[in-house]
Structure formats: C-alpha cells, structure tokens
Amino acid sequence: MTLRPFAVFALSFAALTGTALAQAKPAASPSSSPAAAAAKAPAPGEPVAYDTYVKDAVVQDGLFQLIRKDGKVSMLIKADQFDKDYLQTAVPKNGLGGYGILSGDVFQQEARVVRFVRSGKSVIMLWPHTRFLADPNTPLADAVRLSTADSVLGVAGIVAQRDSDKAVVIDLSPLLGDVMDLTTTFNDVLVSPTNPAGSYHLDPTRSYFGLSKAFPKNVVIEADQAFVSLKPTVVDTVVDPRSVQMRVAYNFAELPDAGAYMPRLVDDRVGYWDDLHISFDHTERMDNRVHYVLRWNMKKSDPSKAVSRAEHPIVYTLASTIPLEFRDPIRRAILAWNKPFEKIGITDAVQVQDQPNDPNFDPDDIRYNMIRWLTESNSGGFAEAQITWDPRDGQIFRSGVMIDSDLVRFGALEYRVLGIDADGSEDPDREERVAAHNHFAHNDGPGAHAQLMYAAVAQAIAQGGDPATIAKRSAQEFLNEIVLHEVGHDFGLGHNFIGHMAYTSAQIRSRDFTARNGIASSVMEYNPANVWPAGMSSGTVEQSVLGPYDYHVIQWGYSAIPGAKSPYDELPTLRRWASNWTDPRYRFASDEDVAWNGHAVDPRVSQWTLTNDPLSWCGTQLGLAQHLIGKLDARFPQTEHPYEEERQAFAVLVGQYGRCATNATHWIGGEYLSRSRRGDPHAEAPLTPVAYGDEKRAFAQLDRYLFANDAWHYDARTLRRLVYTEYAPFSNFGYAPAPRHDLSVADMAARFQQRALGYLYSPLVLARLDDMPSKAAPGSTMTISDLFAWTQSSIYGDIANGKVAQAGEVRRNLQRRYAVMLRTLAVDPPKGTPYDAQALARHELAALDHDAATALGARGLDLLTRAHLEALHEDASRALHAQRVISS
Structure with a gap:
C-alpha cells in the first residue's frame, strides 16, 4: 500500500489562473519575431533572464540553489523539482532564555511534506494532505483526492527564469510571515490572562532575511522576525520585552527513499510513537486507522549473516x-x-x-x-x-x-x-x-x-x-x-x-x-x-x-x-x-x-x-x-x-x-x-x-x-x-x-490536598465508583458511599468527636474547602456527576450541619474555633436550603 499525495487546491488554482492568463494574453504583433522579442527588456513584473538576475548576486549551490540579492533570498527550482515531495521544517534558531521557547526545538512545527506547484507567474508552496491512504490509480484514490484539502505555506512570485532547462527562480518572501505560528506560542506563554493588551504580533517592518545555507540534501533559510507588544508583561530574559527578535530557520530537505523502507504497524502492547493515517482500502477491516511505527530504517549491511x-x-x-x-x-x-x-x-x-x-x-x-x-x-x-x-x-x-x-x-x-x-x-x-x-x-x-x-x-x-x-x-x-x-x-x-x-x-x-x-x-x-x-x-x-x-x-x-x-x-x-x-x-x-x-x-x-x-x-x-x-x-x-x-x-x-x-x-x-x-x-x-x-x-x-x-x-x-x-x-x-x-505551609498543604480531592471527586471517578457494584462481587471493592463516608470521617471526624479545638490553620482551611466542594456537588454539580454523588453530598452536608451545631454548644471554645464552626454551620445550612432554577 502506498501513499497518494493530494493537490486539489493547487491544481484548481493552476487551472483557473492559467485560463485567466491565456484569455488576457495580447495578440502577437505582425512585426514581432523571436530575435526582436529577445532584444526587448521584460515588462515590469515579468521574470528576468536567469543570467541577468544572478549577476552580482551570491549563489549557493545545494539541493536547491539559493540566490542572495538586494537583501532578499530567492531559490531556483528546476523543472524536475516541481510536483515532487520534499520535507519542510521550521525551527527556532534562538530561544527566549526561558519560558519554554527553545533554540532548535523541532516540535515547534512538526515536519511536513512540501510540494512546489507552478501556477502562471507564481509557484504555490503546498503542504499536501498525507494522512489519508488509498491504493494509487484506483477510484478510491480519486475519491480521497476530491474529499480532502491541502494547505498552503505561501505563494511565491517567479522573479527569473532559465529557458535552457525551464528552471525558475522564486522569491522566498513568504518565509518572512509567521509560518510556524510563533504569535500564538508567545501569547500562550508570555501574556497574562489579566493583561490582554500585552499580546504579541509579528511586525513585518522589522523582519528580514538572515543567513542562508545550501547542503547536498537540504537548504536552510533564516528569517529574523520581530514580535512586538504595546504593553508587555515583564519578560526579563530580553533587553526590551516590547520587541522580541526570533530567528527562524526554514529547511527544505530531501525525503528518504520510500521504496527502500517498509513501514511497521503499531501494536498497543509495545511502546512506539506512531504516525497516524486513515486507510480507505480493505473494507473488511473493522478499523481503518493505520498507525505506522516511528523508527529508523536500521538494517544489516549483509542480511545473509547472523551478525x-x-x-x-x-x-x-x-x-x-x-x-x-x-x-x-x-x-x-x-x-x-x-x-x-x-x-x-x-x-x-x-x-x-x-x-x-x-x-x-x-x-x-x-x-x-x-x-x-x-x-x-x-x-x-x-x-x-x-x-x-x-x-x-x-x-x-x-x-x-x-x-x-x-x-x-x-x-x-x-x-x-x-x-x-x-x-x-x-x-x-x-x-x-x-x-x-x-x-x-x-x-x-x-x-x-x-x-x-x-x-x-x-x-x-x-x-x-x-x-x-x-x-x-x-x-x-x-x-x-x-x-x-x-x-x-x-x-x-x-x-x-x-x-x-x-x-x-x-x-x-x-x-x-x-x-x-x-x-x-x-x-x-x-x-x-x-x-x-x-x-x-x-x-x-x-x-x-x-x-x-x-x-x-x-x-x-x-x-x-x-x-x-x-x-x-x-x-x-x-x-x-x-x-x-x-x-x-x-x-x-x-x-x-x-x-x-x-x-x-x-x-x-x-x-x-x-x-x-x-x-x-x-x-x-x-x-x-x-x-x-x-x-x-x-x-x-x-x-x-x-x-x-x-x-x-x-x-x-x-x-x-x-x-x-x-x-x-x-x-x-x-x-x-x-x-x-x-x-x-x-x-x-x-x-x-x-x-x-x-x-x-x-x-x-x-x-x-x-x-x-x-x-x-x-x-x-x-x-x-x-x-x-x-x-x-x-x-x-x-x-x-x-x-x-x-x-506558607497552609498554601502548600492546600495545593496538595486540593489536587487529591479534585481527583477523587471528579465526575469520571465518581461515575466509576457508582458503577463498580455492577462489575464486582459485593464487598470486593469500595463503593461511592465508602468514598463519602471515609472522607467525611477523615476531614470532619474531630468535629463529630468533640476535638475541633485542636485543629490548626491547615485543618480549618481543609474543612472549609471540602464544605464548598460538597455544596457544589449537591447544588451545582459538574456535568457528568452521578445522581448518587449529589445525594450523598447532601447527606454529608446534613451531617456536617448537625455536628457543627452540636460542637458550638461545647463550653470553653476560643473565639477562632467558634467562628470556624459558625462558618461551617452556615456553609452547610445555606447549601441545604439553596434553591436551583432548572431550565425547561
């Protein structure tokens, strides 16, 4: 089974623009000739001859030829490099000195297949859809192609062409845009929810090309890009947080030879990362998801030998x-x-x-x-x-x-x-x-x-x-x-x-x-x-x-x-x-x-x-x-x-x-x-x-x-x-x-206690406990009633036993927070909370109401203990008498 890449958008775009260009093409002058046309300079906006373009430019040869001229970077695409799959990555070349924005982080934007598609005077830098699979040259392959959409990295203008081999030079200015969506990353990790005015955006007036490099199997183009904020939150790892310069390295690379590698299918009993696809072949299979193992093409140099x-x-x-x-x-x-x-x-x-x-x-x-x-x-x-x-x-x-x-x-x-x-x-x-x-x-x-x-x-x-x-x-x-x-x-x-x-x-x-x-x-x-x-x-x-x-x-x-x-x-x-x-x-x-x-x-x-x-x-x-x-x-x-x-x-x-x-x-x-x-x-x-x-x-x-x-x-x-x-x-x-x-010991304890209670009383855990008797013999596992009874005894046992005066700040805070949790479960439960949990929460609130009232009758209570019991009594009483408006 092989992959069929899809380029519906690009092909449609090419067809439409090609038709429009053909209709707009002027009729040839009777006096025109090939020699006369060659002598004329190209019209404004028309591609120039390759030899003219590279004159006084810096040319770097590699997988693609890179051309640096007048502060811009261009790339030569040969005829046999069109409509062919390559790999494209975008990686931060510098970090922020913290905040999780890291130099060289390849996962900032995962690697994608890229394809260069000619469209009139432009070249579409296309990210073709690679997730859906169908055997090539079949009706299913055609169905997949028509059912899916590709994405576009950018549209690059053709600035020069070489008639001898039909190669063209494209302007790589689309790479000065926010291709890897650093704007969202910046705003997620640097902007406080209380300061929306501190959001960042790319400033194109302060973005320009950096280094470019050409190697046999890949080329790298760096873009120095400024992300700016009018009212930034303090970011003390840069000189001035109003303007943060990031250097992004764009990489166009040769893909491995797919014919020399056979993918391996994932098994959930063995732990590999996977590359997920959807296959529309083999309708007899229950699941059409195909998970390929992520692994190297590691082989013996001599397969005939044991070692x-x-x-x-x-x-x-x-x-x-x-x-x-x-x-x-x-x-x-x-x-x-x-x-x-x-x-x-x-x-x-x-x-x-x-x-x-x-x-x-x-x-x-x-x-x-x-x-x-x-x-x-x-x-x-x-x-x-x-x-x-x-x-x-x-x-x-x-x-x-x-x-x-x-x-x-x-x-x-x-x-x-x-x-x-x-x-x-x-x-x-x-x-x-x-x-x-x-x-x-x-x-x-x-x-x-x-x-x-x-x-x-x-x-x-x-x-x-x-x-x-x-x-x-x-x-x-x-x-x-x-x-x-x-x-x-x-x-x-x-x-x-x-x-x-x-x-x-x-x-x-x-x-x-x-x-x-x-x-x-x-x-x-x-x-x-x-x-x-x-x-x-x-x-x-x-x-x-x-x-x-x-x-x-x-x-x-x-x-x-x-x-x-x-x-x-x-x-x-x-x-x-x-x-x-x-x-x-x-x-x-x-x-x-x-x-x-x-x-x-x-x-x-x-x-x-x-x-x-x-x-x-x-x-x-x-x-x-x-x-x-x-x-x-x-x-x-x-x-x-x-x-x-x-x-x-x-x-x-x-x-x-x-x-x-x-x-x-x-x-x-x-x-x-x-x-x-x-x-x-x-x-x-x-x-x-x-x-x-x-x-x-x-x-x-x-x-x-x-x-x-x-x-x-x-x-x-x-x-x-x-x-x-x-x-x-x-x-x-x-x-x-x-x-x-x-x-603050009280704050530290609260964080760990709340983490535990938040898990124990989450709707999924409560639902699982409520269902457990249907899957296990009576008495072999705990029930939802056990959870509420054990927690009530653990947190409020001192009140029921008349020892509340011994409670410290950590204990009092825990008791108040758990009362709030019970009130929420009883009065305004999160979606998915079982009815049994709501009933048990109400039951425990009634017990708390009674125990707190009883404890208030004890002699010799200090002021803080009395105020705490009064607050618990009030919390429980209000929850028990709360009225809910139920929408029809």
Missing part, C-alpha cells in the same frame, strides 16, 4: 558547547543502545563523534544528529529528544537531544517543585497551554531534576556535606540516565510508566541486582531516586543501565522478519512477540494511562514511583521525608551560606512528600487495565477492579499523610528560617520576589 554491521549507522555529534566533564556520560549513554541492537544481529548501530574543529561543519546540515547544550534562565532543567521523520510512512531520518544546563545544577527551583510561580502566583494552565504546541512534550525535566536534588539533600542530611557538591558528584550518573531515556525517544520509543512494577523492594535494594537490571524494567520510565531510610540496604540511585523491556522493544521494532513483503505480512510474528506483555518485565503502559484526570484507571501506571507495591514504597518515602525535614536545621545552611539553601532543601523534601501523598488517590476506584489479547499466555481480563483492601490502604495513607491535623506540622524554628535571599539588582533585571519572605 553484521549496520548498513547505515546512526551517528551522533556532540556539540562543542557541551561542557567537557559531561561528554563522557553522554557518550556512554548513547553507545549503550548498541547492546539491544547487537542482540538482534546488528553491530555498530549507534556511533558518537565530537563536533569537528572544521569551519565548514554546520549542525544545520540535515545529515548530522546533534546533541546540543542550552542555557535557559527559568526552564527548571530539562532534556528533550528531537526527531524528524517522513510524514508518509514514519521513517525517522534525523534525531538529536537538547539538554538544558540547569538539569545538572543544584539550583533555586523550589517554586516549580511546589507548583507556584516565582512571584508567588499560580497559573495552573500554563504548562498545558505550552504543551499544546508540542505533541511530544514531556515533563520529565523538572521532575527528574527534583530527583537529583532530593537524592543530594537526603545524602547531605544523612551524611553531612554540601548538597550542591554532592549533586555535582552525582550529576554524571544522573545525566547518563537522562540521555539513555532521550535517545530511546530518538529510536521512536514512547514512555513506559509501568516498568517499576517488574521488581520487588528487595531487588531494587540490592546493588548487584540494580547494577545489572536497573531500578525498573525500562529507561523509558520516569524513575525516582532509589533512596531508602538509614539502616536499610540500597541499590544504585539511578537507572544506570537498560532494562529487559528496552531489549524487548528494540527487538520488536527493529528485527527483520524474513519473507515479509508488506507490513501486514509481519503481523503474525509481531503479535507473537507482543504477547509477552503479560510478563511484568516486558509490560508497557504510556502517557495515556497515567493522565490523572479520571480517564486513567490503572494505579500501577504512575510516574516517580518504584517497586511492585507502590503504596508501600510511598509509605516508606513519606516517613523518610518527614524524618529528613525534622533534621534540616542541623545540616542547613552551612556556615556562611544563606538560609535560602535550607528553604530550597525544604521545598525539595515537601515536593517529594506531596508527590507520594497524592499518588494514593489513583487507587481509589481504580481498575487494572490489561493490554493483553485473547490467546496471549497468562492473559488477564481487560479490566480488574482494585481490591477493597488496597483501596482502604490507599485511603488510610491519604488520611494520615495528607488530611490529618498533624500531617503538616513543622518545627516553628525551621519555618522561621525558610527565607529567600533579598537582593534587588540596580537594573531590577530578573527581580521578581515572592510576596512573602517565608513559605
């Missing part, structure tokens, strides 16, 4: 900007991926070289796979794989990794850890808005960096020493783990968030075991630091080696299958290999299974957890974090160091604590989701409800570590030390202090 060198090895180049001390761990991590390829008979599949000390070397040459080092001011540290693939069949032909320097620095990032901005405010939707521009966005950077900091703080408290020095010593092994993960993405691998379930706590506490197998079955996990309390043995801190799943996934995706002539011929073998999903070592579950919005049901699928008993592991980590916080004052700060160091360490520990405390919510109303298929060995049912005992254990963890009155109690002396370094530079550059000098 042979790679025909086209993947060669990575380490940019000269990478600090010397980090080049070795990066190199080791990349080369480690040779091992699974060797298992399938391909040697030297992956190679690494340093950037040559050659002025002619250029990382923009598409033949190079670059590992680059960035310096961002507020990114929090991250690494991101960068891949380019053929949109027609999923073949990867260029890759790389971006690494931000903050990733290996022990730094002041406590606000990101705690989920608040540096100025103390919250913008909970900003990360989602940024990620919306990147289908492959992943947030392991800040989370991974937090793990490096956590391990350093834990070691500093347990053994003494400067955590920054400890982190620096650990940075190389940490970076090795990060690059292992990102290079896995470079091979097309997706995340695997169930890999921790393959090992027991005893196994990952064995240094010998983890040195051979890792702390999880895959480097594609988001693995936390493997840290245990004093007195307990501990394995390696990081995932330092590839796990068994990583070997399995490479075998599935890259092994040749003898005799297969089409992707469908491979399916019997691929399905047999994928059936190993039932083995915990080879199990796979990805991002779609870990999004905790109620859709993801399987609590085994999680980030930053370890062992096949995550609840017990988190219980250990919660106790460890509490213990370490209690020891902070004895170790932080070091002599003559600022108290901000203790503030950072506290934030790291609370971040670790909050992650584990809220993790337990995923077990409430959970169901184990099996990807195995009927007939797979040891196949499980597609859905298996979490047992009542495990749900009860999970809620007990929430009650003890999240909702309890003493869960957020810290030594007052410690809290008085948690300040930031107050220093306003003369120019105020980068100065955005928090409103408070200290850290």
